Amino acid sequence: MDVFREVGQIPEDFGPTAVTLGNFDGVHLGHREVLQALVGAARARRLRSLAMTFDPHPRAVHRPDCAPAEITPTALKLERMAQTGIDAALVQTYTLDFARQTPEEFVVGFLIGRLGARFITVGRDVRFGTDNTGDLETLMELGAQHGLEVEVTEEVGNGARYSSTAVRAALESGDVATAAQMLGVHHEVRGEVVHGDARGREMGFPTANLAQDALGAVPADGIYAGLARFEGLDEVYPAAISIGTNPTFDGHERRVEAHLIDVEFDGFDVYGRTMTLAFVDRIRGQVEFTGMEALIEQMRDDVERIRDILAE
Incomplete structure (x- = not known):
């Protein structure tokens, strides 16, 4: 798996890509299913699979007083992501400037323009852009306009929703x-x-x-x-x-x-x-x-x- 620490490190001829994004803290079984599904979707479309994660956690930037404890350090997170077979991971430095992108700037300028995205898989609760003003409907509208196929990731784990929050709670209780x-x-x-x-x-x-x-x-x-x-x-x-x-x-x-x-x-x-x-x-x-x-x-x-x- 290739690891890019900034978008400028991605070679111009790397894409086009199939993309997913998230914090992936812990890389729990739900994350693994999403990443493995991304690999399958990318191969079916002859695209390169790329997962974008963030460092630091967005909440540590927006609300540092209540930032969640990190389940896995970035190095271990990347090791576990690589096990799913994805082609590459982008560790995006999360800053207030990055968060201030409008939904259109993020989708058209960043995902499509910088990452070469032609396919993206996201959860139904996806939010992006300035003040989280972009949602699934926004993404699908922009995707239809600019040639980005959008697929919704359904809940995984036999109907039980895995979450980093649940993992964190189990660790905090010693379970x-x-x-x-x-x-x-x-x-x-x-x-x-x-x-x-x-x-x-x-x-x-x-x-x-x-x-x-x-x-x-x-x-x-x-x-x-x-x-x-x-x-x-x-x-x-x-x-x-x-x-x-x-x-x-x-x-x-x-x-x-x-x-x-x-x-x-x-x-x-x-x-x-x-x-x-x-x-x-x-x-x-x-x-x-x-x-x-x-x-x-x-x-x-x-x-x-x-x-x-x-x-x-």
């Missing part, structure tokens, strides 16, 4: 299993491994700690069964993932850390590597214990439960 059902894959958080306070090592459960600027929506506080991968290493490691502030030790900084099950940490140096954590299931919430011994006993139980979950 990573439901999130995985909507995503079609386990939700992932990715970042650099940094030094912690080594308390886990003291208790016999050493952990790899994610940097605070890790990418991807962090699920609710608690203990999770998961899988860990490290940049440059081929193996996938079963992991007990902890999210929270370590209230037993009066912690205040929210952390994401992973204990790799049945891995000997002596000589296993992953500091500075990129770690990707995939969340399989949540086994409990965050609890404040009366002391270290009670916490160690609980951690032993957690690891056994997680080992069984991952074995299944």
Whole structure:
């Protein structure tokens, strides 16, 4: 899949194109069906398939005080979009100037003129142009006038509407299993491994700690069964993932850390590597214990439960 970071990077001879557009945050199963349908429509019409997504999220520009948490960073989003077989993705920088285009400027000047669009598939609730004044009817009228075929994307997922909002809500409640059902894959958080306070090592459960600027929506506080991968290493490691502030030790900084099950940490140096954590299931919430011994006993139980979950 070709990735264009601005419209000027698209070669003049790339098109004509079949286009869809959206935030595609999470690239859930609904998104995947839309993108795969775009591929089929493009091939039937001998067009190149191109999906346009936005960075940052439009709401972060228009209403930064209530911008949604990003489910997947752009890099991971593009990886998942590529799996659908589309020819290209345009990561359009979303600005107020871009949003100020009239509906006609956007359809005729941008989609048709700049992207070479001859076919577009959109949802019935599509809005575009200045103050969202363009809608499906506007698009169909402009398409008929300028040779752009418009197809409406119906709800997908056996009648159940997938949405990034629903995925985000599941993660915020810690229900990573439901999130995985909507995503079609386990939700992932990715970042650099940094030094912690080594308390886990003291208790016999050493952990790899994610940097605070890790990418991807962090699920609710608690203990999770998961899988860990490290940049440059081929193996996938079963992991007990902890999210929270370590209230037993009066912690205040929210952390994401992973204990790799049945891995000997002596000589296993992953500091500075990129770690990707995939969340399989949540086994409990965050609890404040009366002391270290009670916490160690609980951690032993957690690891056994997680080992069984991952074995299944």
